[in-house]
Amino acid sequence: MEPTNIAAPEYFHKVVDCQWACPAHTPVPEYIRLIAAGRYTDAYMVNWKSNVFPGILGRTCDRPCEPACRRGRVEKEPVAICRLKRVAADNKQDIHNRLPVIPAQKNGKKIALIGAGPASLTVARDLAPLGYEIVMFDGDPKPGGMMRSQIPRFRLPEAVTDEECGYILDMGIETRFGTRINSLKQLLSEGFDAIFVGSGAPRGRELELPGRKEAGANIHIGIDWLSSVSFGHIDKIGKRVIVLGGGNTAMDCCRTSRRLGGESVKVIVRSGFEEMKASPWEKDDAMHEDIPILNMLVPTEFLHKNGKLTGVSFEKVKAVYDAKGKRSLVPTGEPNEIHECDDVLVAVGQENAFPWIERDIGMQFDRWDMPVVDETTFQSTIPTVFFGGDAAFGPKNIIWAVAHGQQAAISIDMFCQGEDVKKRPPPDVAIISQKMGIHEWSYDNDISNDLRYRVPHQEKALALADVRLEVELGFDKKIGYAEAERCLNCDVQTVFAPNLCIECDACVDICPMDCITFTPNAPEDELRLELKAPAKNRTQDIYVSSELKTGRIMAKDEDVCLHCGLCAERCPTGAWDMQKFLLDLTLAGPACHSK
Amino acid sequence: MTYIPKPKLHHPDLPKNKLGFTHRDYEGSVSTLCAGCGHDSISAAIIQACFELDLPPHRIAKMSGIGCSSKTPDYFLGNSHGFNSVHGRMPSVLTGANLANKDLIYLGVSGDGDSASIGFGQFAHSIRRGVNMVYIVENNGVYGLTKGQFSATSDKGSKSKYGALNSDSAIDMVAMALQLGATYVARGFSGDKEQLVPLIKAAINHHGAAFIDCLSPCVAFNNHIGSTKSFDYVREHNESVNKLDMMVDHDPIVADYAPGTMELVTQHDGSVLRLRKLAPHYDPNDRIAAMSYLGERAAQGEIVTGLLYVDPQGEDLHDYCNTIDKPLNELGTADLVPGQAALDKLNEDLR
Numbered sequence: 001m002e003p004t005n006i007a008a009p010e011y012f013h014k015v016v017d018c019q020w021a022c023p024a025h026t027p028v029p030e031y032i033r034l035i036a037a038g039r040y041t042d043a044y045m046v047n048w049k050s051n052v053f054p055g056i057l058g059r060t061c062d063r064p065c066e067p068a069c070r071r072g073r074v075e076k077e078p079v080a081i082c083r084l085k086r087v088a089a090d091n092k093q094d095i096h097n098r099l100p101v102i103p104a105q106k107n108g109k110k111i112a113l114i115g116a117g118p119a120s121l122t123v124a125r126d127l128a129p130l131g132y133e134i135v136m137f138d139g140d141p142k143p144g145g146m147m148r149s150q151i152p153r154f155r156l157p158e159a160v161t162d163e164e165c166g167y168i169l170d171m172g173i174e175t176r177f178g179t180r181i182n183s184l185k186q187l188l189s190e191g192f193d194a195i196f197v198g199s200g201a202p203r204g205r206e207l208e209l210p211g212r213k214e215a216g217a218n219i220h221i222g223i224d225w226l227s228s229v230s231f232g233h234i235d236k237i238g239k240r241v242i243v244l245g246g247g248n249t250a251m252d253c254c255r256t257s258r259r260l261g262g263e264s265v266k267v268i269v270r271s272g273f274e275e276m277k278a279s280p281w282e283k284d285d286a287m288h289e290d291i292p293i294l295n296m297l298v299p300t301e302f303l304h305k306n307g308k309l310t311g312v313s314f315e316k317v318k319a320v321y322d323a324k325g326k327r328s329l330v331p332t333g334e335p336n337e338i339h340e341c342d343d344v345l346v347a348v349g350q351e352n353a354f355p356w357i358e359r360d361i362g363m364q365f366d367r368w369d370m371p372v373v374d375e376t377t378f379q380s381t382i383p384t385v386f387f388g389g390d391a392a393f394g395p396k397n398i399i400w401a402v403a404h405g406q407q408a409a410i411s412i413d414m415f416c417q418g419e420d421v422k423k424r425p426p427p428d429v430a431i432i433s434q435k436m437g438i439h440e441w442s443y444d445n446d447i448s449n450d451l452r453y454r455v456p457h458q459e460k461a462l463a464l465a466d467v468r469l470e471v472e473l474g475f476d477k478k479i480g481y482a483e484a485e486r487c488l489n490c491d492v493q494t495v496f497a498p499n500l501c502i503e504c505d506a507c508v509d510i511c512p513m514d515c516i517t518f519t520p521n522a523p524e525d526e527l528r529l530e531l532k533a534p535a536k537n538r539t540q541d542i543y544v545s546s547e548l549k550t551g552r553i554m555a556k557d558e559d560v561c562l563h564c565g566l567c568a569e570r571c572p573t574g575a576w577d578m579q580k581f582l583l584d585l586t587l588a589g590p591a592c593h594s595k
Numbered sequence: 596m597t598y599i600p601k602p603k604l605h606h607p608d609l610p611k612n613k614l615g616f617t618h619r620d621y622e623g624s625v626s627t628l629c630a631g632c633g634h635d636s637i638s639a640a641i642i643q644a645c646f647e648l649d650l651p652p653h654r655i656a657k658m659s660g661i662g663c664s665s666k667t668p669d670y671f672l673g674n675s676h677g678f679n680s681v682h683g684r685m686p687s688v689l690t691g692a693n694l695a696n697k698d699l700i701y702l703g704v705s706g707d708g709d710s711a712s713i714g715f716g717q718f719a720h721s722i723r724r725g726v727n728m729v730y731i732v733e734n735n736g737v738y739g740l741t742k743g744q745f746s747a748t749s750d751k752g753s754k755s756k757y758g759a760l761n762s763d764s765a766i767d768m769v770a771m772a773l774q775l776g777a778t779y780v781a782r783g784f785s786g787d788k789e790q791l792v793p794l795i796k797a798a799i800n801h802h803g804a805a806f807i808d809c810l811s812p813c814v815a816f817n818n819h820i821g822s823t824k825s826f827d828y829v830r831e832h833n834e835s836v837n838k839l840d841m842m843v844d845h846d847p848i849v850a851d852y853a854p855g856t857m858e859l860v861t862q863h864d865g866s867v868l869r870l871r872k873l874a875p876h877y878d879p880n881d882r883i884a885a886m887s888y889l890g891e892r893a894a895q896g897e898i899v900t901g902l903l904y905v906d907p908q909g910e911d912l913h914d915y916c917n918t919i920d921k922p923l924n925e926l927g928t929a930d931l932v933p934g935q936a937a938l939d940k941l942n943e944d945l946r
């Protein structure tokens with residue numbers, strides 16, 4: 001193998017699994033250390049800079065970082081990264097004096113944002129401090145988008161949404177809430193320098209089955225029903241409820257039903273339990289609230305009597321695999337299963353809808369009738385119009401909406417300053433030795449043996465009695481500290497200096513994870529098998545040195561390194577050093593400009 | 596030296612041996628030696644050897660004297676028996692323990708100071724008595740623990756860290772062991788575990804006195820230019836005469852080797868040593884030839900390593916003393932105090 005180029009920022013960035021997996025590249029271990037140090041406000045601000053909504057995300061994030069977390073590969077479960085974010089948010093002090101100063105003198109550029117969801121709010125946060133004049137439109141009366149309208153209050157209290165949207169609106173954003181944009185053509189003619197479309201994916205998919213019309217009064221589209229609950233238009237449901245669909249919306253529908261009078265609430269999905277789109281923890285939470293999840297049942301008909309829904313009929317299916325291992329669901333041939341109910345909630349997917357964008361204004365749409373949007377610049381085929389969030393590439397989640405918003409803000413800034421939007425700014429990286437003494441590091445290198453802590457929950461009877469009562473109570477400071485200590489500090493990198501190594505083997509002998517091997521060089525496939533412990537995880541790199549005195553190389557499997565620094569402590573010559581690699585994504589502003 | 600304990604977590608794909616242990620189960624407490632000390636690598640090699648031999652840790656006894664090297668038994672085999680004796684007295688303590696309980700595997704761990712100076716006599720007699728043991732000298736050419744004075748294995752003319760020249764002649768522990776009748780003699784280097792681990796494994800399986808001289812650079816006091824026990828010097832002058840694989844089961848397959856380049860040696864316990872010859876004329880069964888070859892090469896400044904001599908049918912102290920099969924410590928009062936009638940009979944026989 002060629003020696004690893006550790007000067008390329010991607011190399012060490014990839015080692016920080018959580019940060020690499022986070023769409024907004026939040027420096028996770030950095031904020032976790034701040035939490036452990038009791039510096040909650042600092043931890044909050046690190047998050048606020050990267051992901052804009054730490055309090056909201058600390059309760060609701062889809063947390064792509066957690067399945068990626070190295071801790072999950074060295075013991076049973078990853079660090080509770082998401083819930084630690086909430087610890088920072090819950091315990092911080094007033095942050096107003098840490099927010100960016102908004103210039104009184106504007107820069108003369110005016111930007112329209114369509115929608116007040118997380119994507120638009122992020123664009124506003126990034127551009128307002130640069131002197132842009134921002135006008136934010138939303139059909140709803142309050143900001144937050146689906147964070148306010150869809151995510152149930154028992155998962156996300158409204159006060160948290162108010163607070164974190166407030167920090168942004170207080171930046172002098174002009175809001176036109178309660179104003180739906182009905183024509184992009186019209187808006188384009190109003191003299192904005194750029195327009196950002198953050199209108200989300202607002203349409204719930206229909207389920208056209210026999211009986212849909214006749215029993216329609218008791219069949220509801222999940223996301224519409226949830227927003228009606230959020231806005232207080234609906235406050236009860238029948239005793240027996242069936243939720244169709246296996247995603248997160250279905251989980252919110254069933255749990256909300258339990259709180260509005262649903263006594264027997266079932267989730268019924270067409271495929272297997274394992275293939276459900278809902279996050280595992282959401283399924284757990286639903287089942288904990290006495291909601292069974294039945295699988296391999298395909299709905300075929302809504303049953304009704306005298307114009308009233310009585311139940312749903314399901315065909316039983318089983319999974320069969322063809323020679324290529326491709327799965328299909330085929331009927332078992334057994335008689336249909338009937339489930340009686342009073343109400344049905346349909347949560348079988350979400351779609352984009354752009355009825356308000358005229359098709360004759362020069363914007364290109366693809367064959368799925370989605371606007372053509374560049375995946376890095378978020379620019380549409382009309383150069384002044386940018387997209388982001390669910391509106392760009394279909395429904396995702398809040399953290400992706402934030403990441404899109406940040407990139408779109410960079411593009412808008414560059415576009416308005418006459419720069420080439422395709423020239424993306426590199427990230428800001430710094431690498432600093434953590435050595436303070438022979439066995440002293442400026443991070444806690446002692447590895448905690450604790451298993452993942454559970455977030456305490458509200459007592460079930462109380463939780464089910466109030467649709468607005470937050471279920472999760474969050475970690476207190478003590479558990480928060482203990483959970484923070486589980487983090488392996490993957491950003492503190494093992495950096496090897498081949499010219500200093502005397503090949504004494506001390507690092508090999510001490511390494512608790514058998515990561516390090518001194519061996520003759522070989523092609524990667526062979527080398528991976530010749531290491532002290534085979535490096536089977538191909539998604540993780542092998543760190544390879546240049547040739548050493550004996551003609552061998554040092555090869556380190558990054559996969560399960562604990563970042564404990566023992567190799568560096570044992571090295572007699574300082575050939576290993578532990579260096580903190582801090583990567584900050586560059587946001588809109590002077591760093592993006594060539595002039 | 597490290598302050599934090601080595602984390603309990605280990606690689607998820609670590610192989611397990613027949614007892615279901617990983618190599619981590621053979622570790623001891625965390626070393627307090629200087630970072631980079633060769634002795635720590637020898638500890639790692641012992642751990643690996645015991646792991647590969649599927650040894651139950653509680654059937655091993657580690658004995659040592661005084662010195663950095665003699666501290667190491669604390670750093671491996673944390674679930675084995677151990678005795679840290681006074682300086683140079685490990686051999687007699689080990690001999691006593693072995694006499695009392697011949698069923699344990701005895702690992703004598705010592706240094707060049709511990710064995711070639713204060714304990715020289717003890718070393719000599721334990722070898723010539725054929726105590727069934729593995730005797731490892733972790734040889735760094737200095738008294739490491741007392742800050743780097745020349746030891747008796749330090750070569751004449753070699754230089755101390757602070758510039759003093761050694762004027763005394765060196766004791767070659769391998770030559771001594773051969774002379775004294777050790778039935779297994781090897782020399783290894785802490786920086787080459789591929790060579791060292793099989794040497795330790797074969798020594799453990801050997802019946803009789805097995806001696807290993809293991810060069811083990813002292814990073815703090817004897818790893819400079821002018822030293823003949825430094826990493827660089829040993830690497831430059833290492834002349835390995837053979838490469839040893841140990842096969843516990845009989846395996847007659849000796850494929851792919853030109854005639855005369857491979858030798859199979861079946862030890863007393865049935866284990867088979869497979870020796871790949873690197874120096875074609877070297878014969879590890881010929882004690883006298885070995886002694887003269889080693890002397891020649893040493894005069895050239897070369898350090899001969901590998902399995903240097905083995906008598907596969909070695910005998911031990913218990914064979915010589917004709918003790919019973921049962922370990923003496925298991926004998927009950929009835930066996931040990933046979934009563935007046937037995938005494939009378941014995942006295943009668945001696946009249």
Ligand SMILES: Cc1cc2nc3c(=O)[nH]c(=O)nc-3n(C[C@H](O)[C@H](O)[C@H](O)COP(=O)(O)OP(=O)(O)OC[C@H]3O[C@@H](n4cnc5c(N)ncnc54)[C@H](O)[C@@H]3O)c2cc1C
Nearest residue numbers: 115117118119138139145146181199200389390396397398
């Ligand atoms: C039930 C449910 C639960 C969810 N739970 C989670 C969760 O726990 N975690 C998570 O990360 N994500 C969750 N999501 C997804 C998440 O809410 C969205 O991905 C995210 O809000 C998208 O942000 P956005 O800014 O793109 O758009 P949205 O949040 O959808 O905001 C779009 C806004 O634009 C407004 N708008 C639309 N068209 C117009 C127009 N023409 N004129 C003016 N205003 C307009 C809308 O009123 C809305 O306020 C959930 C989604 C649903 C449906």
Ligand SMILES: Cc1ncc(C[n+]2csc(CCOP(=O)(O)OP(=O)(O)O)c2C)c(N)n1
Nearest residue numbers: 662663664682706707708709737738739740
């Ligand atoms: C009876 C006695 N005399 C002297 C000493 C001092 N002393 C301690 S260790 C040591 C030498 C150890 O040298 P070696 O066996 O080579 O061990 P190393 O530290 O080099 O591994 C000496 C002389 C002692 N502890 N006890």
Ligand code: SF4
Nearest residue numbers: 018069070487488490
């Ligand atoms: S252990 Fe910590 S730094 Fe490493 S991936 Fe998990 S959260 Fe990130």
Ligand code: SF4
Nearest residue numbers: 511561562564565567
């Ligand atoms: S930091 Fe060094 S010693 Fe610790 S696990 Fe990683 S490679 Fe091994």
Ligand code: SF4
Nearest residue numbers: 501502504505507571
């Ligand atoms: S401990 Fe240091 S000098 Fe020794 S092998 Fe490892 S990197 Fe090289």
Ligand SMILES: [Mg+2]
Nearest residue numbers: 706707735737
């Ligand atoms: Mg010594």
